Amino acid sequence: MKRMLVLENGEVFIGKPLGSTKEQSGEVVFNTSMTGYQEIMTDPSYCDQIITMTYPLIGNYGINRDDFESMIPSIKGMVVKEAANIPSHFRSRLSIDEWLKQHDIPGIQGIDTRKLTKLIRETGTLKGRICDANQDIGNVIYELQSNTFSNDQVSRVSTKSEFINPGTKERVVLIDFGAKKGIIKDLVSKGYEVIVVPYHTPAKKILAMHPDGVLLSNGPGDPTDVPEAVETVKNLLGHVPIFGICLGHQLLALACGAKTGKMKFGHRGANHPVKDIRSGEITITSQNHGYTVLSESLENTSLEITHINVNDETVEGLNHKEVHAFSVQYHPEASPGPEDAKGLFQEFQTMMDEAKKGESIYA
Known part of the structure; x- marks a missing residue:
């Protein structure tokens, strides 16, 4: 046959x-x-x-x-x-x-x-x-x-209910837009208490959990198809440190007023070179996305570009200039691929440490 x-x-x-x-x-x-x-x-x-x-x-x-x-x-x-x-x-x-x-x-x-x-x-x-x-x-x-395909992928792959992975260190709320096990595994291995919540969980409920940090996970599809997630990120900014990965990176950009667009054929593979424009360091990364943050749309936002793709100069990393929030377009947990970028989890830890030294976010 x-x-x-x-x-x-x-x-x-x-x-x-x-x-x-x-x-x-x-x-x-x-x-x-x-x-x-x-x-x-x-x-x-x-x-x-x-x-x-x-x-x-x-x-x-x-x-x-x-x-x-x-x-x-x-x-x-x-x-x-x-x-x-x-x-x-x-x-x-x-x-x-x-x-x-x-x-x-x-x-x-x-x-x-x-x-x-x-x-x-x-x-x-x-x-x-x-x-x-x-x-x-x-x-x-x-x-x-x-025919046109449905655009409800995030709702179908996100967890349907909250669940917790116990830990002894900081409490991280992971908003699941289609999270890979590798992200949760890395966080748990570092001792964090990880609470995984559905994609449409409102900011008020997340902040009521008293997290030390919030991680916006990877996920499928067009980030503009999940406006409720954009609203959640808007309401979290300035209240708790945020780390966005892949789709989470795009959602952070949208929440700050930037725009995203569909790529011709995307980045999918374990060999994409990314440059940290702050240090000049090149990292080989694992990627899987069909949309990107449009660099020209960042001009009047509070975001600055930290990483770019060496091959096509698309945006690969962002940092918020006023509050504790940053993101990357690639996968620091790899799974599969090189583990060159795992140090980004330490940057998240540093951000949470810095936030603790300031005023209480729950005051």
Whole structure:
């Protein structure tokens, strides 16, 4: 049986089945990571997307029980050049094919992923569908061009209720817009008490928890689709130290009057160089986002740019000039990817220490 990936612009890729045999549509994106496919497939930020892995062999160390970034994946599909049928690793429990079938996620293998990636780079991200090769291609293209995808991804991947991870140090409230397990794991490993709350939790309720700091998590989609989160951040600014990651970075920018925009094909991979313009230091980072903060919109705000992307000079980091708040577009917890940026968690600690020395935020 053959499968095909049909794109809204009429391009068709014929390949072999991988994972579930269901038909599914999504936004087709690419990730340049050579490893870390398990974390990528379970990252909530990929909600509703079909992921193309540019590295030609995926699945060679299998799927283990420890490296999930969420327990319920929200991706729409996987596209690979070749999927390893017999993975080799002492922690491996399933092959990528078995795992995709277990979660009823369709995939396709055996196509020219290099050609597909170059196409996305030229045209931008495209809607696509993984389906059987006997489907009427014209009808599939018409449906892709006619339909619009939902914009409620954050509400679907965010936690539905509050929960706490006990700790002995500062209390950090993490607003979950689609948080990866790696962020929580890093905070807990440093001894923080971490309270995870839903994306729409109002500032008044968060401040009633008496946090020492608030972390705005990563998440999927367009930040302008969650105006309630922007309002929450506005009402938190100046009352408690804030650290934003990825979508959280964009929400901080919006809360301060800046603007965001959709990128042509985004940043997705574990090898993106970022420059700290304060020190000149270059850090290799893990990234996954399709939107960016527009640098020209920062001019009349209280935010200053601290980091830029070396490849395209997009905004990668911000600092608030008047209150305790900063953010980065990339993932300091990695998961997967290099851990060069983990020092940002220490910057968050320093910010919380500085806030404690000032007047009480609850006075």
